[in-house]
Amino acid sequence: MSTEDTTQLRVGRLTKPHGLKGALKLELFTDTPETRFVPGAEFTLQVPETSEWHGKTLTLAELRWYNGHPVGFFEGVLDRTGAESLVKAILWVDQDLTELPDEDDAWYHHQLIGLRVERDGVPVGTVARIDHLPAQDLLAVATPSGEVLVPFVSVLVPSVDIEAGVVVVTPPAGLFEELVDADTDGPTDGDANTTDEV
Known part of the structure; x- marks a missing residue:
């Protein structure tokens, strides 16, 4: 497989030592650790250039849960x-860029970056990146007036169409201020889409 057919995915971060035998606690950035973290799995390391591990790889011997x-x-x-x-x-x-995640409604980062983001059928920006936070992921949307962070949950991001290159968002009123201001002549998005669940 050529390098053009692959991309690098971030799957975890080593947080702190566990015990005295070299084990490390992990923060996982994958929904499928049972396939990513198997004995023999090899990881490329992102570390400072001053680290003794810079430019090296790390091979997993075992993953345990405590x-x-x-x-x-x-x-x-x-x-x-x-x-x-x-x-x-x-x-x-x-x-492999040609492979899709096993679970439904799941996408790799490289599939989302650059997709057009639409609200009520109107383009509002493009996906710049996905931020992983403890509570939830955030969709970073680059707009003409700056970056907007949208919680990556189904109620606010109801549709992702990779083939069409479109992500549909239904954010609460005020998140995309320039669109709210443009709607002052008629019913606002807040009037039309008010919901207690958000």
Whole structure:
């Protein structure tokens, strides 16, 4: 497979050592750790250039769960000192661009970046990136007046059409201020779409 057919996906971050035998707690950026974090899985590391791990890869020996938290054991990381040298490292994997996620209503980042974002059939911007937060993901939309962050939940992002290149958003009134101002001659979006569930 050529490099043109693959992209790099961020799948996790090493947060802190666990125990004395080189294990590290993980923050997962994937919904399918059972397929991403299998023994022998190899990760490209994002670390500072000054790190001894810069330019190296890390191979998983085992993934365990302790009190609901994932903990990784990696080849060549044998003690707590070694684990401490990897704290804050971000793990990346190669992903085949032709493959889709196994779960429904799921997309890889590279599929979303650059898609046109529409509200009520009117283009409002393009997808700049997806931010991962503990509570939920945020869709960063680049608009002519600046960046708007939309919670990536179905009630606010009801439709993603990869083939058409369109993401439909139904944000609450005020999130895209320039559109709210443009609607002052008629019923506002808030009047038309008021909901107690948002």
